[in-house]
Amino acid sequence: MPDQLLFAMEVTLNGLMAGVLYALVALGFVLIFKASGIFNYAQGVMALFAAATLVGIMDGQVPFSHLINAIFGTDLHHFGWHVPALLAILLTVVVMIVLAWLVQRLVMRHLVNQEPIILFMATIGLAYFLEGLSDLMWGSEIKTLDVGLPQGINETIDQITFDAFGYGFFIDNLDIVATIIAGVLVIALMAFNQYTREGRALRAVADDHQAALSVGISLNFVWVLVWSLAGFVALVAGVMWGAKSGVQFSLSLIALKALPVLMLGGFTSIPGAIVGGLIIGVGEKLFEFLLGPALGGATENWFAYVLALVFLVFRPQGLFGEKIIERV
Amino acid sequence: MSHCVVGGGASGGRIWNEKKGRARVKDTADSYVTADGRTIGGVVMEMKNITLRFGGVVAIQDISFDIREGEIRAIIGPNGAGKSSMLNVISGFYTPSEGEVWYKGTRRPQMKPYEVARQGIARTFQNIALFEGMSVLDNVMCGRLTHMKPSILSQMLWKGKAEHEEVANREMAERVIDFLEIQHIRKTPVARLPYGLKKRVELARALAAEPTILLLDEPMAGMNVEEKEDMSRFILDVNDEFGTTIALIEHDMGVVMDLSDRVVVMDYGKKIGDGPPDEVRNNQDVIDAYLGVAHD
Numbered sequence: 001m002p003d004q005l006l007f008a009m010e011v012t013l014n015g016l017m018a019g020v021l022y023a024l025v026a027l028g029f030v031l032i033f034k035a036s037g038i039f040n041y042a043q044g045v046m047a048l049f050a051a052a053t054l055v056g057i058m059d060g061q062v063p064f065s066h067l068i069n070a071i072f073g074t075d076l077h078h079f080g081w082h083v084p085a086l087l088a089i090l091l092t093v094v095v096m097i098v099l100a101w102l103v104q105r106l107v108m109r110h111l112v113n114q115e116p117i118i119l120f121m122a123t124i125g126l127a128y129f130l131e132g133l134s135d136l137m138w139g140s141e142i143k144t145l146d147v148g149l150p151q152g153i154n155e156t157i158d159q160i161t162f163d164a165f166g167y168g169f170f171i172d173n174l175d176i177v178a179t180i181i182a183g184v185l186v187i188a189l190m191a192f193n194q195y196t197r198e199g200r201a202l203r204a205v206a207d208d209h210q211a212a213l214s215v216g217i218s219l220n221f222v223w224v225l226v227w228s229l230a231g232f233v234a235l236v237a238g239v240m241w242g243a244k245s246g247v248q249f250s251l252s253l254i255a256l257k258a259l260p261v262l263m264l265g266g267f268t269s270i271p272g273a274i275v276g277g278l279i280i281g282v283g284e285k286l287f288e289f290l291l292g293p294a295l296g297g298a299t300e301n302w303f304a305y306v307l308a309l310v311f312l313v314f315r316p317q318g319l320f321g322e323k324i325i326e327r328v
Numbered sequence: 329m330s331h332c333v334v335g336g337g338a339s340g341g342r343i344w345n346e347k348k349g350r351a352r353v354k355d356t357a358d359s360y361v362t363a364d365g366r367t368i369g370g371v372v373m374e375m376k377n378i379t380l381r382f383g384g385v386v387a388i389q390d391i392s393f394d395i396r397e398g399e400i401r402a403i404i405g406p407n408g409a410g411k412s413s414m415l416n417v418i419s420g421f422y423t424p425s426e427g428e429v430w431y432k433g434t435r436r437p438q439m440k441p442y443e444v445a446r447q448g449i450a451r452t453f454q455n456i457a458l459f460e461g462m463s464v465l466d467n468v469m470c471g472r473l474t475h476m477k478p479s480i481l482s483q484m485l486w487k488g489k490a491e492h493e494e495v496a497n498r499e500m501a502e503r504v505i506d507f508l509e510i511q512h513i514r515k516t517p518v519a520r521l522p523y524g525l526k527k528r529v530e531l532a533r534a535l536a537a538e539p540t541i542l543l544l545d546e547p548m549a550g551m552n553v554e555e556k557e558d559m560s561r562f563i564l565d566v567n568d569e570f571g572t573t574i575a576l577i578e579h580d581m582g583v584v585m586d587l588s589d590r591v592v593v594m595d596y597g598k599k600i601g602d603g604p605p606d607e608v609r610n611n612q613d614v615i616d617a618y619l620g621v622a623h624d
């Protein structure tokens with residue numbers, strides 16, 4: 001097999017794996033947007049907050065220690081214990097659910113029936129608040145996250161491909177695990193949405209609030225549920241990204257990766273988010289591989305947006321959206 | 329615009345004559361039997377001195393009436409009389425400014441619409457509120473939500489039991505679909521259906537909840553004569569076969585006369601009549617309201 005083709009295959013594989021993660025982040029947006037029409041600007045910061053909370057809990061950090069020390073003149077920083085990764089993840093899930101409940105209770109509940117732009121502004125406020133809260137609770141320094149995910153290049157794949165093609169594929173172990181987890185989560189979310197009572201309620205609320213009320217669905221419950229799910233998705237994305245490049249502010253920028261995915265897949269379609277994520281993941285890696293050198297590199301920074309824009313011109317409703325027909 | 333006709337339209341009179349049987353034949357304190365063999369029980373819902381204001385507008389003014397178990401209770405009146413508002417008060421979509429709602433013998437505290445639905449009160453809307461993006465079957469299944477247990481975990485872990493429950497709910501939904509003769513469109517997305525069928529799907533969804541009381545806001549509005557006859561038959565059948573208590577709003581007086589056991593008449597937010605159809609039909613206030621006689 002020619003070398004170029006093998007390179008391209010390796011790049012495509014890497015692209016697919018990145019794509020699954022993009023899809024996961026995009027799903028966080030879709031869940032909330034479908035059920036409440038809110039574009040949650042804070043989705044990326046939620047990932048940062050979740051990852052920081054996870055690190056803090058695992059390391060036995062005292063939350064708000066700077067604040068406490070400043071007020072009481074104490075010198076607290078750690079409880080002196082370490083929490084096992086699995087337990088810490090469970091505790092972080094609880095924190096994200098409490099956060100979801102608080103967001104609904106203190107903010108969104110009071111903004112029901114407001115214009116979408118107002119709801120959007122509220123989530124911008126929420127993003128800055130969460131960012132500050134994260135710093136205040138756990139400190140703003142860069143943290144390393146180690147939940148025991150495997151690191152390094154997968155040697156088996158390297159070996160097998162080398163034996164088969166005379167060229168070993170370099171695939172990160174972490175990427176493989178991330179892909180599997182993200183894939184399982186995406187499938188679980190779809191199954192939840194399609195087959196459980198709560199999933200049905202979620203779809204009902206996404207479709208028509210009045211009708212949903214009339215069949216006995218509590219809108220508040222569904223909204224807390226979608227914020228919790230989005231928080232959970234943010235946690236998973238935060239763990240994957242954090243394990244790769246540390247828990248720091250730039251983590252919240254993964255949300256920017258989800259935007260083109262949403263433009264491609266549509267804001268309300270779960271399959272759209274998945275397929276959109278894969279297209280963008282593969283597209284940007286292949287594009288960089290094929291044309292990156294000619295264009296001076298770093299095309300991954302903008303390629304996704306250009307692709308999404310081109311797409312938007314031809315299919316404004318997204319991949320799976322219903323055709324938008326203006327009624328006059 | 330008022331499209332009401334006092335004394336029954338062409339379609340109405342015919343069925344009405346067959347249905348003379350809906351008069352009482354045996355009356356006791358707590359229940360009576362109609363000539364067509366249905367038993368009307370005691371009071372299941374009672375509205376006591378309900379007043380509803382929107383800013384300066386008084387949509388409902390000090391109205392009291394009751395609904396008895398197993399009966400078909402109609403609410404009629406000219407446009408803007410406050411009929412939908414009354415239905416919205418019963419279903420919890422509006423909170424009355426004054427007055428009390430009594431349900432099954434106890435006073436109902438202020439409730440959200442979803443809580444009312446969970447108490448066994450299902451409804452349809454004047455302007456159809458369906459899940460447009462779902463199929464007919466999915467819409468009807470949503471009507472079963474109050475019968476599904478909150479079971480994220482059980483549905484994921486104990487698949488067997490959850491499947492059993494799912495099957496039972498599915499069976500009920502299919503029964504309702506058969507009953508209302510919409511099998512041929514079970515898989516069709518609701519958005520593609522014509523208006524008349526949408527109204528029927530909405531009824532199916534409400535019925536799937538196996539409600540104690542079924543509230544119908546103008547179930548026949550915008551339908552042609554044939555569709556109206558179908559819908560009338562369905563409403564009578566639901567009442568007969570499931571014994572469901574029904575409160576409905578309807579403009580077509582002929583239909584009202586055919587269907588209902590008792591009628592509340594509203595005008596400008598006030599109650600101007602209450603009783604069996606033939607009695608109400610001869611009530612001078614009611615005739616005046618419908619003929620647009622000036623109010624003093």
Ligand SMILES: Nc1ncnc2c1ncn2[C@@H]1O[C@H](COP(=O)(O)OP(=O)(O)OP(=O)(O)O)[C@@H](O)[C@H]1O
Nearest residue numbers: 382385387405406407408409410411412413414454
């Ligand atoms: N949500 C609301 N806000 C303000 N005013 C309202 C609201 N709902 C109803 N009204 C007013 O209350 C009055 C009664 O309206 P309602 O819809 O109950 O009448 P209706 O008898 O159902 O009329 P129709 O036969 O046209 O359906 C009207 O004056 C209406 O404008």
Ligand SMILES: [Mg+2]
Nearest residue numbers: 411412413454
């Ligand atoms: Mg009305």
